[in-house]
Amino acid sequence: MxxxxxxxxxxxxxxxxxxxxxxxxxxxxxxxxxxxxxxxxxxxxxxxxxxxxxxxxxxxxxxxxxxxxxxxxxxxxxxxxxxxxxxxxxxxxxxxxxxxxxxxxxxxxxxxxxxxxxxxxxxxxxxxxxxxxxxxxxxxxxxxxxxxxxxxxxxRAVRDIYINIDHVREHLNLDGMARADGAGLKPTKKCLDGTRTEILKEIFDWVRDPDINTPRILWLHGQAGRGKSAIAHTIALWSKNMGGLGSCFCFARDRQTERREEKMLSTIARDLADRDLPFRRALAKAIEKDNSLKTTGDVMHQWEKLLLEPLKVSGGVFGTVVLVIDALDESGGNSSRKHILKVLTSSEAASLPCNFRIFVTSRPLSDITLALGRTQHVKAVSLDNVPAIYTERDIHLYVSSELKGHEGIGEAEINQIAHRADGLFEWARLACEFVTLRTLGQTTAERFADLMAQSSGEGAKLLDSMYRAILDNLMDKVGPTALTRFHSVMRQVLFTLEPLPMDGLNSMRRYFSHQRGNYKVAIVLDFLGALLSGVTEGTDPVRPLHSSFYDFLTDQSRSGAYFVNQSDIQADLAVASLDVLRDGLCFNICGLESSHLLNSEVPDLAKRVKARIPPHLSYSCRFWAKHLQSTKFDTALAMHVRDILGNEKILFWFEILSLQGVLGSAAPALVTTGIWLQGKEGYEDIAALAKDGVKFIHNFSNGPAASTPHFFLALSKL
Known part of the structure; x- marks a missing residue:
């Protein structure tokens, strides 16, 4: 002890x-x-x-x-x-x-x-x-x-007693410090109780190991579908419940446009500040000396100034501190995590206080393997090497909990599914969805037989066969129109730069230039609940439940007839975004009573923004220029740009960006637009407007009106 x-x-x-x-x-x-x-x-x-x-x-x-x-x-x-x-x-x-x-x-x-x-x-x-x-x-x-x-x-009853005792609170202002929204712990993603006990015990033993030479980092890797994220959220949840969680940060393929890699360490620093008062004091003092630390995207600078120095000044954080970084491979390309890997392999990471533990999960991509697999202070654990007897046992427990009570499914059938899963929890989940899906004129036992008739294989091939089986079943006897609509809707879901709820997808879709037939996305998405989240609630963003489904659909050699390519979607999204702005932008959209208050001084600003700025309008404000950049010049599309930049709507666009705290993205968007229009005869005036917009943003940001929540004052001076 x-x-x-x-x-x-x-x-x-x-x-x-x-x-x-x-x-x-x-x-x-x-x-x-x-x-x-x-x-x-x-x-x-x-x-x-x-x-x-x-x-x-x-x-x-x-x-x-x-x-x-x-x-x-x-x-x-x-x-x-x-x-x-x-x-x-x-x-x-x-x-x-x-x-x-x-x-x-x-x-x-x-x-x-x-x-x-x-x-x-x-x-x-x-x-x-x-x-x-x-x-x-x-x-x-x-x-x-x-x-x-x-x-x-x-x-003997478990009730939800909220524990949050603040022993001492000081007014230490960290407002405005970059923090990634939606990147934290999701308790619903944890492992089924009683499963993964061996690997969880190994990780917890590492967390608790008192040896000062214990590696500060544990990297859990494995192929898609092994259950890495479930383990990560289990570790984070248990650590939180016992007061040991420092931070949980999750990357996601469909959130790459947010550049979460630039906010990871600042988010972790904020989380540590919420937990430990001396660290919060040290962090607040560092920011007081250099306010640019609140928004810097320089990972190495964040590591030094937001973590290492405050830890040194504060004397360290009390108790066990567990930092969970999930799905590092989904941050983006190699360049997106280059500096994160540099931080994790640095000598400073190796010499973190002995009560610190950093738990990282990812697929074994080459750059991650090269960095973490050869570093002495990183303990590498492969889920692919977990004995089959353990994974099959755990999958058996999971399948039993999912299929218990279904007619025609007994112990023998459960054993077959668990064995066929070959260690892939994602395959087991899809198999349960497949067997229990109600279809006209087919029994559960018959669906089980169809499942067992699918070809077996290893890794991605096994998941691919399950995806094909689910889609084949949905497309059976529906004709070519259904497949065409599947391609159209999934193209929108996969290549929208940030997931939108179904209403948002419908609102954007109304403006698609090549849209044939007036139908809503629900006629496709309502049947894809086994593969996508957000299709039953209606208000949640629609996204693949597992990144392997995205990989499957965007690789023609794997998906065949279900292949979803990017043809026309960027042009559609550019036109739709600009038309949403044309119809949705207006003066003082949130109905603010005064133009002389700071955003932070409007007590219900967040509530107003949520109520007055719907997801598709918010999306269009932030991403129209990115979609424009991905298309070839087109005169019709250029006219849509003129509709926004050629009148007061550009100021209303600025206003929404300001209300959402992302006004800094306006200048790069306008620069991109200017490049897109460069040298195009007859559109020099729009290019000039884009250039003037950049100057206006620069002057506004450095003028007396920079702190106002919207642009009434700026408008009065035009």
């Missing part, structure tokens, strides 16, 4: 020190430490929670004589450990592991609270605030959380 103490708290408590402290409060804590060492063969999640409780115990012991202000909280902690030592509690560690983890999180927060108590006390006094009142408020919150969680454990 001494190693755990050094790892988590950086302390070393000797027996003589412990014996000098009042045994009234501390005896249950010391007893708990000795009992934990005798517990074996329990769920790895419960194991981690016990380890966290043990480490927090040692820290509490060293801080127990602070003063009487925390004595009531110490008494509550004593009660908690007495409760944990009860026979009934110990016998249900696995069944109540989630509640145990939340108890561990609160105790860990408490340990951090008393660790920083002296500093906090002095800080409050400097501000002239009442330390007793603030301390008692925090202690009351801890007591309430612990009471509720212990009662939940006694009731």
């Amino acid at each position: 001494q190693h755990v103490v050094k790892f988590v708290g950086g302390i070393d408590t000797t027996v003589s020190q412990i014996d000098t402290i009042s045994s009234t409060y501390l005896r249950p804590l010391k007893t708990f430490n000795s009992v934990v060492g005798t517990i074996a063969n329990i769920h790895p999640y419960a194991q981690i929670a016990l380890g966290l409780l043990t480490s927090a115990t040692q820290l509490v012991i060293t801080q127990a004589n602070l003063d009487s202000s925390v004595s009531s909280l110490l008494a509550k902690v004593q009660n908690v450990y007495e409760f944990l030592l009860e026979k009934d509690t110990l016998s249900n560690l696995c069944t109540m592991k989630d509640t145990l983890a939340r108890i561990a999180q609160v105790i860990n927060n408490y340990a951090q609270f008393i660790k920083n108590y002296s500093e906090t006390k002095n800080f409050w006094k400097r501000l002239g605030e009442n330390v007793g009142t603030e301390t008692q408020t925090t202690i009351n919150a801890y007591n309430k959380e612990l009471d509720e969680l212990m009662q939940q454990y006694r009731d």
